[in-house]
Amino acid sequence: MKYNQEKIKEVAGELALAFTKNYKCSLDEASSFFLDNILKQDEVAKLVDASANPKQLARNAVFRNFVKKCKKELYYQLRKYKSDDASLQSSLDAARKDPSDENLEQVLSEVAQFHVSSQERFEENEIFYDKLNDLFANAETIIDAGCGVQPLFFPFGRFSNVKRYAAIDKDKASIALMQEIKSIFPQRYQWLYPDVWNIGEGWDNLCTEHDVEEFDLALMLKVVAVVQRTNPELVNGLCKVPAKTIVVSGVKESMVKKQDIGRRERRLVLNFMESCGRQKIAEFDLDNEFIVIG
Numbered sequence: 001m002k003y004n005q006e007k008i009k010e011v012a013g014e015l016a017l018a019f020t021k022n023y024k025c026s027l028d029e030a031s032s033f034f035l036d037n038i039l040k041q042d043e044v045a046k047l048v049d050a051s052a053n054p055k056q057l058a059r060n061a062v063f064r065n066f067v068k069k070c071k072k073e074l075y076y077q078l079r080k081y082k083s084d085d086a087s088l089q090s091s092l093d094a095a096r097k098d099p100s101d102e103n104l105e106q107v108l109s110e111v112a113q114f115h116v117s118s119q120e121r122f123e124e125n126e127i128f129y130d131k132l133n134d135l136f137a138n139a140e141t142i143i144d145a146g147c148g149v150q151p152l153f154f155p156f157g158r159f160s161n162v163k164r165y166a167a168i169d170k171d172k173a174s175i176a177l178m179q180e181i182k183s184i185f186p187q188r189y190q191w192l193y194p195d196v197w198n199i200g201e202g203w204d205n206l207c208t209e210h211d212v213e214e215f216d217l218a219l220m221l222k223v224v225a226v227v228q229r230t231n232p233e234l235v236n237g238l239c240k241v242p243a244k245t246i247v248v249s250g251v252k253e254s255m256v257k258k259q260d261i262g263r264r265e266r267r268l269v270l271n272f273m274e275s276c277g278r279q280k281i282a283e284f285d286l287d288n289e290f291i292v293i294g
Helices: 005-020 027-040 042-050 054-058 061-078 086-097 101-114 116-136 172-184 204-209 224-230 232-239 262-275
Strands: 141-145 164-169 192-196 215-221 243-251 282-285 289-293
Touching (some): 005 027, 005 061, 027 042, 042 061, 054 061, 086 172, 101 172, 164 172, 164 204, 224 262, 243 262
Parallel strands (some): 141 164, 141 215
Antiparallel strands (some): 282 289
């Protein structure tokens, strides 16, 4: 059945405009999403085509349910932890054939786009590691809990005393990716030890594996607030991290919503430090992230 395409595009555009006022999504992306979904569903397309005006359409229960479902779907699509990996796989294939510095740079640029958390900090990695270097240039052992793929960007040349960097995360895909990149560039990542780990497993096995009683430095970047929100019973396990110093961070703005959450996250992080019995010794800010050290 043929519908009035211009009318459907107009409605899709209005829905997209309303969505992008509150969420971090381009107008073009949202418009295409709503347009595609309207055209996929004949009942909805017929309603749009037959409507006399937007108010009449908005009163229709079928259309309201459709809009609600679409908003939810697009919201969770924006929250996806990792983006499409086709170009990343292509770069990895090229690196396996030629593990050059140039191909490593290409792989890392793809990784930064592939993994949302790294994408957010990618532009400020240099500032972040400058600050850490000022304080912890002599660190020999680091444990990075809930690391994602951030350890791949660690500037080992500026922390040349590091002998072991334990990169731990429950996300098997992130760990597998780091292990694969280390296998392609073994000399560049000889200090890196990625491993799948859950908070519930505790820390004893990690200390045994890395032959330490405690690590010089523990990184918990954007982790504490997530655990507090999703598995609050596990927060106490994070507190027990065997490290001389911990670096904890939180975000200032929601990943998807245009919403300032900085005060809430900072309160969670500071409460966490207090519950760990640690005093804040330093703090610094990035564009959308704050870092507390204790």
